[in-house]
Each structure stands twice: as structure tokens, then as C-alpha cells.
Amino acid sequence: MNKPPRVLTIAGSAAGGSAGIQADLKTFQELDVYGMSVITALVARHTVTNKNVHAQTIEAIEAQYATAVDQVGVDALKTGMLFSKEVIEKTTEIISESDAQSVVIDPVMVGKLDSKLLEDDAIEAMKDKLIPLATIITPNMPEASFLLDERPLTSVDDLKQAAVDLHKLGPKFVLLKGGRLKGPAIDVLYDGKELTTLEAPRIDTIHTSGAGCTYSAAITAHLAKGKTVVEAVRLAKSFVTTAIEYGFTYTDKVGPTYHAALRTQGEQHKIIIN
Numbered sequence: 001m002n003k004p005p006r007v008l009t010i011a012g013s014a015a016g017g018s019a020g021i022q023a024d025l026k027t028f029q030e031l032d033v034y035g036m037s038v039i040t041a042l043v044a045r046h047t048v049t050n051k052n053v054h055a056q057t058i059e060a061i062e063a064q065y066a067t068a069v070d071q072v073g074v075d076a077l078k079t080g081m082l083f084s085k086e087v088i089e090k091t092t093e094i095i096s097e098s099d100a101q102s103v104v105i106d107p108v109m110v111g112k113l114d115s116k117l118l119e120d121d122a123i124e125a126m127k128d129k130l131i132p133l134a135t136i137i138t139p140n141m142p143e144a145s146f147l148l149d150e151r152p153l154t155s156v157d158d159l160k161q162a163a164v165d166l167h168k169l170g171p172k173f174v175l176l177k178g179g180r181l182k183g184p185a186i187d188v189l190y191d192g193k194e195l196t197t198l199e200a201p202r203i204d205t206i207h208t209s210g211a212g213c214t215y216s217a218a219i220t221a222h223l224a225k226g227k228t229v230v231e232a233v234r235l236a237k238s239f240v241t242t243a244i245e246y247g248f249t250y251t252d253k254v255g256p257t258y259h260a261a262l263r264t265q266g267e268q269h270k271i272i273i274n
Helices: 020-030 058-071 085-097 122-133 141-147 156-167 211-224 229-245 261-265
Strands: 006-014 034-043 053-055 076-079 102-105 173-177 185-190 195-200
Touching: 006 020, 006 058, 006 211, 020 034, 020 211, 034 058, 034 085, 058 085, 076 211, 085 122, 102 122, 102 211, 122 141, 141 156, 141 173, 156 173, 156 185, 156 195, 173 211, 185 229, 195 229, 211 229, 229 261
Parallel strands: 006 034, 006 076, 076 102
Antiparallel strands: 034 053, 173 185, 185 195
């Protein structure tokens, strides 16, 4: 048999299963790549202490990465919630030593309900050390605003200029996601020369937990399979749009996207590229 490409996610574990490591691995499985994980933190609210993020030690992070590399190897990797300056610095070291051909940096800073997922002193480490190593970064609008000194972003034109300015931090590509704009779901992709917009229908639902993780994981999977960045982003946007369309919940809280939707529903959204 042909062995699937090897993909690693370095991110937080979301106990509810909708985001983080769990969303990444579900996406990898659906897209037929071999998924591995390095867990940087456990995201789960303690009912007594109210503590929400339980960071892993640097030693534990090193051990997980060494195991993945020694037992399998890595063709492409992505990052998600790294939480602290120390973890970002260790992740930068890992990526610098990695054989991965593609590196997707999802600069996770703010959760779906605006919960803080990155310590204050970590932002500069992300900008100066991690982002320059990226094949592509995938910030949402609040994250892009943070990276650009809290610049307000309210229109597609704002996103285009922000993508140009984020590219100056050193990644090869910038994908700025316009999920918080009104109208169609428009994202902006910039490669240092050309601005491209990708448009999908906006799905009327609140059940979008893990959508950003799923999107970046799908990009990583397609890059590992040899797609160009533009094609990987297009396919990933179609995948996540379908996953959002069939999102659901078990409670009265915001629910997850449905990672198996493309397989079970047989529907693929057409993405308009301009």
C-alpha cells in the first residue's frame, strides 16, 4: 500500500473535542494523512479553581516531538495554541530542526468566545521567532489585529492591507480569515506579490467551535499531499465550509463543526477565487 503523508500538530488539547489537537486529528483522518500530536496544554475548566489552561512542561513537549520523529517522521506540521513564550521558543527550535517541507502557523491568541489563549509576553516571541519560519500563517481578524498592534479591521480592504503588512513579519504566505465580516465568508491570501480573495457562502450558525483549527489542519494536510498553497487553501476552505454547515451541539452551548460532513453528506462547496 501507499503510505499516507505524515503530519504533526503542535497545539493544545481541547477536552470537549471540538478544537485544538482533537479537531486537527479528526481533519487529518478525514483527509487521509497520518496525524501525530504534540500537546502544549490541556484546555479544560476546573470546576473548583476555574483554571482553564493547564500548560505542559517543556520536557513533555520535547518528549512528544522526539517520539513522533523517531517512530514516524514528519512531512508537514502545523501549530495551534502555544500559550507561553517558553513554548513558542521551544516550538521554534523544533521547527528549525525539522525535516518538514511545509509549516502552517495558526497564531492562536483568542478563543471562539474571546477567551485569552496566549500570554502577553508571548506575542513578540511569536512575531519575531515563529512566524518567520512559516510557509503560511492563518490568523483570524482579532489575531491579525493583535499582531498589528491592535489595528482595527472592519472591511475586506482592511484585510488586504493587513495581509500585506503581516507578510513583512516573514512568512511566505498570509491567509487572513474574514469570518467576522458581514456578507459572504471572504478570506484574503497574499504571497508577497499578489492578493487573492477566496469566497464561500456564509453559513447561518453559531456552531463553529474549532473552525479555525480545522481550516489550518486541512491546509496542512493538503500541503503534505503535494498541493500548491493556493490549491491547499481552496480545498481547505471548501472542507471547513461544509463542516460548518453541518455543525451541531449536544447542549445549549456553542457546538463543533462536523469534520465528517464532506464524507457523509457528499457535498463540496465551490470556492470563488479572485
